[in-house]
Amino acid sequence: MKKFTWKPHRSLLALTILSATGAVLAEPQIHHPSIAPQSISEALKALAAETHIQIFSDGDALKGKQTSGIQGDFTAKEALQKLLTGTGLTYTFTAEDAVAVKAAETGSNAASTLPAVTVLGQTIQDTTDPYNEDYRLTKVNTATKTNTPIMETPMSIKVVPRAVMDDQQIVLFDDAVIRNVSGVQRNFDFGDLYQGFIVRGFSLGANIYRDGLRQNTGYFEPAGMERVEVLKGAAAMLYGRTQPGGLVNYVTKKPLDKAHYSLQQQFGSYDLYRTTADATGPINDDKSLLYRLNIAYSSNNSFRDYNENERIYVAPSLTWRLSDQTEMTVQLEHQHDDYVMDFGIPAVGNRPAQVPKSFFVGDAAVNNSSMDSNQIATIISHRFNDHWKIEHKFNWHQWTHEFNSIFPAGNINADQQTINRALMTGPTDRESFATNLDISGEFKTFGAQHKLLIGADYFKLKTDTYDNHWTYGVIPALDIFNPNNHMLDANAVKAVPNDFWWQEKDQWYGVYAQDQITLWDKLHFLVEARYDILDYGTGCCSEPINIDDHEDNRLNPRFGIVYQPWKWLSLFGNYVESIGTNNGLTPTKTVNKPEIGTQYEVGFKTEFFDGRLSSNLAYYHLTKENMLTGVPGLPYRTSVGEARSQGIEFDLTGELTDYLSLLGTYAYTDAIFTKDNGFAPWGMASKQGNRLPNVPEHSGSLWLTFHPDDRFKIGAGMFAQGQRAGNDNNTYDLPGFVRVDAMVAYNWKIAGSKLITQFNVNNLLDKDYFRGSRVTDSSGALPGEPISFIGSLRLDY
Known part of the structure; x- marks a missing residue:
């Protein structure tokens, strides 16, 4: 390797960031760097590790300089040029696989900085860039x-x-x-x-x-x-x-080191008004303090009767770059929702009832539930060197729901016309703590490349439902074909004595280790194991509450393999086991056993057109033991035995040309109950052989956008689902549907700002369909929205 031809001052730090052989700057080899915004010195280390070139630098010249990062498909030269853009640095080739980075000279002897290069393939923008229009991430x-x-x-x-x-x-x-x-x-x-x-x-x-x-x-x-x-x-x-x-x-929006401001006003069908604002940028000159503020306010009515909603959302965040190696982000979030609980349309026979889509089972006097959500989250990371990193995350989430609703107390009555109803009012408080600590690093042993991850996490959730009404027999039945939603007096409802209390707890401690092993750049193995200590319990329904407390310990493995005969093709397979969440109470008020999952999967992935278009095709076989279902008419759940899901899934994402973006999906899903424990005393019919509810055998979607220039865009798409079982007992079905959507947008550049106008139409053909249904009975299927419109004005600057 040649020596440097330039002579910096005596404080020059001639630092070899990474030495490697094989890849060279002059070759048109495509790399896939993903380098976050950070100090230029750390970014150059990451680039050297990715491209296997040697980068020498002047330590003083790099001090205090930041880069906005890079993500995408580039040659090494292209990646280096993009990283150095705006830093005041230049580079000089010292050998085929070595480059020197220094401060740009001034005056007549100034070197040409950052010369233009030819891009060999599709450049993918930084995923955090507000102007990023890419559909595919690598x-x-x-x-x-x-x-x-x-x-x-x-x-x-x-x-x-x-x-x-x-x-x-x-x-x-x-x-x-x-x-x-x-x-x-x-x-x-x-x-x-x-x-x-x-x-x-x-x-x-x-x-x-x-x-x-x-x-x-x-x-x-x-x-x-x-x-x-x-x-x-x-x-x-x-x-x-x-x-x-x-x-x-x-993944939440994080503070950026480039100032960006966005203000958007949306308006649409059923009196939809939604205002959002996004502001981010550096607070000080050296960009060690960054901020971001996201705000949203929305209000809307609905095609459903008595259904009005309002939301307030505020989310400030701050990032502090303590050094080139250490960074901390703190996020706050508050959200308030006033909304109406919607129980859908009951089934009559083997289909949802033939009533208007606006049908509402509740009453105008008891119709204004609310939710408040508050969060505090932190992310702290420290990079020890080029190869090892430690990261800690924490999230506190507090959620309060004030119930105020009338709900269906079971299926349609024998007259096939009326449905009984019940009262639900009162508060529920939930509080959760989640945290984890991960140490990750890369090293080589006997020619094998390793990515090692060792971590631990903790999660705790407490739920407290208190002083509630969960009252049957005091609310008049409703004639669904001639509904009267003004039958109740609010004061009379408040006089009903409290009769329901419920508490849950769910916590675990977990430790895990994962090793990703690469051989010959073509064969990738994943080996992982996790050990959990679980503590969970539920209690109800009157005071004082006695929680039925249980503890389980379990080791779960995961194995995977990828073979890449060519860069554009990956063949993969995996075997995974898992354990489920808190499973609620049986009708005898004992806690259900955890649900256990096992999966086998094989498939292949492709990248075409210089990586612009990617796909994933997979076959899987998945079983779930201790499968739970609700008990009709009661707030309990019980295990029905085992269920199995197997099928084929296909996803296609990217760009067919420079002007045509594509997103497509298809799924064949064969999901049934395979074992039934049988609970006739609780009025539950056998489910063995039944289809899992709300799961179509065939489903898919397609979305295309055409953007001939950077101002005009037009798009259209569809998503479809086949016929689905409406409940566990398969007593009725939700019909299949195809929904068509479309959009058009145009933007103007005004004095360095961008004004974007956009108009979307959803359900363009005004098809009737159902979004989903309550699975324990036939009391409710939620209709989908008819044809609707959303317009938007957005100013970015």
């Missing part, structure tokens, strides 16, 4: 916690980036997932109380993750989300007690 953390390329990950994982949510004008978090990820449906729980999903046939319950930590029950505001990542199959190895179908994790 790396994610959710599957392994190690920012591994998706092509090297032996699991199926799908990412919904901010660009997709903006193009589709997502105002409900669940829409971002069910419209864009294969094999995922909406989980309609009691009164649509919280946002939840069904993945690979199995309900995730209230288990939503935020930046890798489990959340409490609730509705989540998409204005604060950077992207959503969905991991298919059991994920308990890294995340504790989760359902075996998969894991939905949303």
Whole structure:
């Protein structure tokens, strides 16, 4: 290797960041760096590790300089140029595999800084860039916690980036997932109380993750989300007690070191008004303190009678770069919702009743529930050197729900016209603490490359429902074909004595270790094990409450393999076990055993057109033991035995051309009850052989956008679901449907700012469909929205 030809001053630190052989700057080899905004010295170390080149630098010249980071597909030269943009630094080739970085000279002897290079392939923008319009991401953390390329990950994982949510004008978090990820449906729980999903046939319950930590029950505001990542199959190895179908994790917006401000006003059908604001940037000159503030306010009526909603959302955050190696982010979040619990339309015969979509089972006098959610989250990371890092996360979440609703007390009566109703009022408080500590590093042994992760986590959830009315027999029945929603007196309802109390606790301690082993750059192994100590219990229904407390310990393994014969093709397989969450009380008021999941999966992934278009095709076989179901007419659950889900899933994401973006999904899901314990004394029919509720055999989606220039964009798409069982007993079905959506947008550049106008139409063909149903009986299926419109004005500057 040649010596340096330039001579810096005597304080020069001639630091070799990484020495390697093989890859050279001059070769048009494509690398896939994912380097976050940070100090330029740390960024250059990361680039050297990724590209296997030697980078020498002047320590004083680098001091205090920051880079906005880089993510995408680049040659080493392109990546270096992008990292140094705006830093006042230049580079000089000293050998084929070595480069020197120094401060740019001034005057007549100044060197040419950052010369233009030819881009060989599709450049992918930084995922945190507010102007990022890419649909495809190459790396994610959710599957392994190690920012591994998706092509090297032996699991199926799908990412919904901010660009997709903006193009589709997502105002409900669940829409971002069910419209864009294969094999995922909406989980309609009691009164649509919280946002939840069904993945690979199995309900995730209230288990939503935020930046890798489990959340409490609730509705989540998409204005604060950077992207959503969905991991298919059991994920308990890294995340504790989760359902075996998969894991939905949303990544929050973090402070950026470049100032950016955005103000958006949306308006739409049924008096929808939604205002959002996003402001971020550095607080001081050296960019060691960064801030971000996200605000949202929305109000809307509904095509459903007596259904008005209002939300206030405020989420400030602060990042402190203590040094080039250490960073801490603190996030606060407050959300208040006034909304109406919606129990849908009851079934008559084998279909939801033929009543108007506006049908409401409640009463105008008892119709104003509310939710308050508060969170404090911290992320602290420290990089010891080029290869080893430690990270700690913490989240406190407090959620209060004030129930005030009338709900159906069972199925339609024998007259096939009236339905009995019950009263539900009073508070529920939930509080959770989640934290984890991860140490990760890279090293080589005997020619094998290792990515090692060692971690521990703790989660605790307390639920307290007190001074509630859960009262049957005092509310008049409703004629569903001639409903009278003004039968009650609010004062009379308040006079009903309190009659219901409920408490739950759920906590675990977990330790885990994971090793990702790479041989010959083509063969990737994943070996992982986790040990959990579980403590859980439930008690009800009158004071004083006695919690039935239980403890379980379990070791869960995960194994995976990826073979990459070529860069564009990965063949993968995995075997995973998992343990589920708190399982509630049986009718004898004892706690159910945890649900146990086992999964086998094989598939392949591809990247075409210089990596611009990626796909994932997988076959899986998943079983769930101690499968739970609700007991009709009672607030209890019991195990029905075992269920099995198997099928094929396909996801396609990226760009067909420079002007045409694509997102497509398809899922074939065969999900049935395979064993039945039988509980005739509680009025429960055998479920063996029944289909799992709300799970269509066939489902899919397609979304295309055409953007011939940087100002105009037009898009359209559809998502479809086949016929689904409406409940566990399969006594009625929800019909299949195809929904078509469309959008058009245009933006103007005004004095360095951008004004974006956009118009979306959802359910363009005005098709009737149902989002989901309550699975324990036939009391409610939630209709989907008819044709609706959303307009938007957004100013970015």
